[in-house]
Amino acid sequence: MTFAYLCLFLSLHVIRVRSSEDWCYDILNTCDAHSCGGTQAWKSIEECGGNKQSPINIVTRKTVLDEKLNHIVFHGYDKGHSYALNNTGHSVQLTLTGPNDITISEGGLGGTYLAAQLHFHWGSTSTFGSEHSIDGERYPMELHIVHKKPTGRSAAGSSGEAGSIAVLGFFFEVQTNNNINFDPIIKELPKIQAKDSTVTLNDIILQNLIKDVKTDNYYRYEGSLTTPPCSEVVTWTVFPDPIKIGESQLKEFYTRVYYSSDAIMTDNFRPVQEIGSRTVYRSGVEAILSHSTFVFFSLVVAYFVSAP
Structure with a gap:
C-alpha cells in the first residue's frame, strides 16, 4: 500500500x-x-451530508430569469460604525451586531434580515480562493455578509427554518492598485494573527466595501452554511460583478493570519457541492429595464411615424 x-x-x-x-x-x-x-x-x-449544500458552481446558461428578484434595499450600509475584527481560527470575521441595525430587504427575500457578521474565504495565491464559481471560474477571494431574520436563531446555529439566514456573496478581482476601502481591515491583520485574537475597527462603512458591485445583478438559490454545521437554512445571493482589490492587499490575507501557531491560514474554502435538483435564479431587474427601454423607444418611433 x-x-x-x-x-x-x-x-x-x-x-x-x-x-x-x-x-x-x-x-x-x-x-x-x-x-x-x-x-x-x-x-x-449534522447537515453537511445533505442535498442542499453550498457552495455551488453556477452554470449561467441553466439559470432561470425571475423578474420578482428586484432591487435589494440596503439599510444602514451607508453609516459608519465600530466593529470587532477577529481571527475565528477559520477566517477573518467582522462582527456587525450592535445598537445600530443594518438590514437588507426586498429583492425577493420575503422579509427583512439583520446583519450579523461578514467574513472572507481565500486561497494561497492570487489565482483562486473563492467558494462559489461561475461557469467553472473561481476568483481569488470571496466575501460573505451574513444576515438573519430578527426572530431566527443565531447565524452560526445548527438548526432553524429554511430561509432564516440570508448571505450575500461577493467575488474579488485582483488589480494593480490597492482598494483603499479595505485598508482599515487589511492594516489590522497583523494584530489578529493568532486564533481568537480581536481588534476594534472604527468608522467602517459597509457600502464602501461593495461599491464596485452592481447590486441589481445577482443569482439566487437555496443552500447551506459553507462551514459546519452546514445548516440548510440559507437563501444565497451571489453577485457576479467582482470587487477590485490590490494584489499586495490580497497577499496580506494568505501570509498574515494563522489557523494555529504553526499553520498559516490559506485555502479556507469548501469545494463546490452538487446542485442536485435545485434551480439557480437570476435577477430580473436588468431584464425589466431593458424591456422598459424597448417599450419607450417603440413609443417614440410610433409617435414620429404617425406624426403628420
Whole structure:
C-alpha cells in the first residue's frame, strides 16, 4: 500500500469528526490518527451530508430569469460604525451586531434580515480562493455578509427554518492598485494573527466595501452554511460583478493570519457541492429595464411615424 493511498484510506475510513467544532479545511488534513479529515470528513457533521449544500458552481446558461428578484434595499450600509475584527481560527470575521441595525430587504427575500457578521474565504495565491464559481471560474477571494431574520436563531446555529439566514456573496478581482476601502481591515491583520485574537475597527462603512458591485445583478438559490454545521437554512445571493482589490492587499490575507501557531491560514474554502435538483435564479431587474427601454423607444418611433 503506497503512502498516498494509506493517507486516503485513513481520511475516508478511520477519521471521524466528532462535532461541528471539530473540523478543518483540506490544507490542514494530515496522514495520522489525529487528523481532522479535511472537508471529506464533514459529511458526518449534522447537515453537511445533505442535498442542499453550498457552495455551488453556477452554470449561467441553466439559470432561470425571475423578474420578482428586484432591487435589494440596503439599510444602514451607508453609516459608519465600530466593529470587532477577529481571527475565528477559520477566517477573518467582522462582527456587525450592535445598537445600530443594518438590514437588507426586498429583492425577493420575503422579509427583512439583520446583519450579523461578514467574513472572507481565500486561497494561497492570487489565482483562486473563492467558494462559489461561475461557469467553472473561481476568483481569488470571496466575501460573505451574513444576515438573519430578527426572530431566527443565531447565524452560526445548527438548526432553524429554511430561509432564516440570508448571505450575500461577493467575488474579488485582483488589480494593480490597492482598494483603499479595505485598508482599515487589511492594516489590522497583523494584530489578529493568532486564533481568537480581536481588534476594534472604527468608522467602517459597509457600502464602501461593495461599491464596485452592481447590486441589481445577482443569482439566487437555496443552500447551506459553507462551514459546519452546514445548516440548510440559507437563501444565497451571489453577485457576479467582482470587487477590485490590490494584489499586495490580497497577499496580506494568505501570509498574515494563522489557523494555529504553526499553520498559516490559506485555502479556507469548501469545494463546490452538487446542485442536485435545485434551480439557480437570476435577477430580473436588468431584464425589466431593458424591456422598459424597448417599450419607450417603440413609443417614440410610433409617435414620429404617425406624426403628420
